[in-house]
Amino acid sequence: MIEVHGLTKRYGEVLAVDDLTFAVRPGEVTGFLGPNGAGKSTTLRMILGLDAATSGAATVGGRPYSAHPAPLKAIGALLDAGAVLPGRTAYHHLLALAAGNGIPRGRVASVLTEVGLESVARRRTGTFSLGMRQRLGIAAALLGDPPALVFDEPLNGLDPEGIVWIRGLMRRMAAEGRAVLMSSHLMSEMELTADHLIVIGRGRLIADTPMETFIDAHSSREVLVRGPQVASLRRILSPAAEVRADRVDSLVVTGMDAAAIGAMAAAAGVELHELTPRQPSLEQAFMDLTRDALEYHAGNTTTNAANATNSAQETSR
Numbered sequence: 220m221i222e223v224h225g226l227t228k229r230y231g232e233v234l235a236v237d238d239l240t241f242a243v244r245p246g247e248v249t250g251f252l253g254p255n256g257a258g259k260s261t262t263l264r265m266i267l268g269l270d271a272a273t274s275g276a277a278t279v280g281g282r283p284y285s286a287h288p289a290p291l292k293a294i295g296a297l298l299d300a301g302a303v304l305p306g307r308t309a310y311h312h313l314l315a316l317a318a319g320n321g322i323p324r325g326r327v328a329s330v331l332t333e334v335g336l337e338s339v340a341r342r343r344t345g346t347f348s349l350g351m352r353q354r355l356g357i358a359a360a361l362l363g364d365p366p367a368l369v370f371d372e373p374l375n376g377l378d379p380e381g382i383v384w385i386r387g388l389m390r391r392m393a394a395e396g397r398a399v400l401m402s403s404h405l406m407s408e409m410e411l412t413a414d415h416l417i418v419i420g421r422g423r424l425i426a427d428t429p430m431e432t433f434i435d436a437h438s439s440r441e442v443l444v445r446g447p448q449v450a451s452l453r454r455i456l457s458p459a460a461e462v463r464a465d466r467v468d469s470l471v472v473t474g475m476d477a478a479a480i481g482a483m484a485a486a487a488g489v490e491l492h493e494l495t496p497r498q499p500s501l502e503q504a505f506m507d508l509t510r511d512a513l514e515y516h517a518g519n520t521t522t523n524a525a526n527a528t529n530s531a532q533e534t535s536r
């Protein structure tokens with residue numbers, strides 16, 4: 220179990236993480252979501268002892284990360300796949316990690332096979348593609364066979380086959396009883412992979428709920444309406460529902476069900492070619508919920524300027 224209590228991180232003027240409390244339970248994949256700059260990476264870094272909290276605490280299996288004698292056996296993590304020595308081979312990179320954590324060397328070959336890198340194990344990591352580095356980072360996370368796993372944007376650089384593979388891996392890790400925490404901006408993939416969601420915005424907790432509950436609670440029901448008389452349809456439906464253009468011959472209607480839309484169109488003699496209730500998606504629910512918390516909001520020049528300054532400070536550190 221990964222637990223976070225009142226976790227707070229301040230970088231000068233920037234309150235990156237603001238009094239966060241949540242738990243990542245074993246046996247589930249927990250998705251960690253939030254707009255750019257919401258504080259996800261900072262939170263993960265504090266869980267992994269890479270950044271000190273300004274206040275509050277994060278524990279893994281009841282202890283802070285630094286109190287584990289062999290941390291890789293307590294929690295595996297993929298944060299920055301680029302953080303490997305380019306001159307080392309994949310095999311030696313993992314061997315060094317294993318040695319430092321009292322992990323038998325036989326595990327190195329097992330995890331290399333698990334992530335599909337066995338054929339390039341003796342190549343220097345500097346020659347690896349982004350996807351290969353991502354797989355190596357995952358191999359390192361699995362090395363200590365830990366009961367908790369943390370992945371920050373694990374899908375970066377992976378091809379479609381790699382993305383499907385990650386989904387299967389996360390599901391399997393959770394099914395084995397591990398606590399899995401994963402951040403990603405790919406909502407469709409998150410929807411397929413995670414059981415539970417933790418959503419943050421501007422460093423604060425916005426939601427901590429099962430996936431289905433989240434989607435149901437935060438998305439509006441939409442109906443796709445298609446026909447040759449779009450303008451007439453819009454005129455009929457607009458007073459009663461929210462209507463927006465979709466394709467040239469279709470509209471998306473919110474606030475009215477398909478039966479009511481069909482009845483109104485029929486009463487007005489307007490021909491319909493399609494009337495499809497849309498499944499609410501995680502993407503839609505996430506956008507609706509976090510609209511106010513978006514740090515990099517298109518058109519919000521004040522916020523963008525403020526963040527540009529923050530980013531400049533970040534890079535100059």
Ligand SMILES: Nc1ncnc2c1ncn2[C@@H]1O[C@H](COP(=O)(O)OP(=O)(O)OP(=O)(O)O)[C@@H](O)[C@H]1O
Pocket residue numbers: 230233234235253254255256257258259260261262529530532533536
């Ligand atoms: N080392 C640092 N120094 C100063 N500010 C920082 C530092 N690291 C993060 N921040 C700021 O803290 C806030 C949270 O950043 P963080 O990287 O945790 O967000 P995130 O949710 O991971 O974003 P993204 O989705 O873009 O990766 C941002 O405003 C960021 O600029």
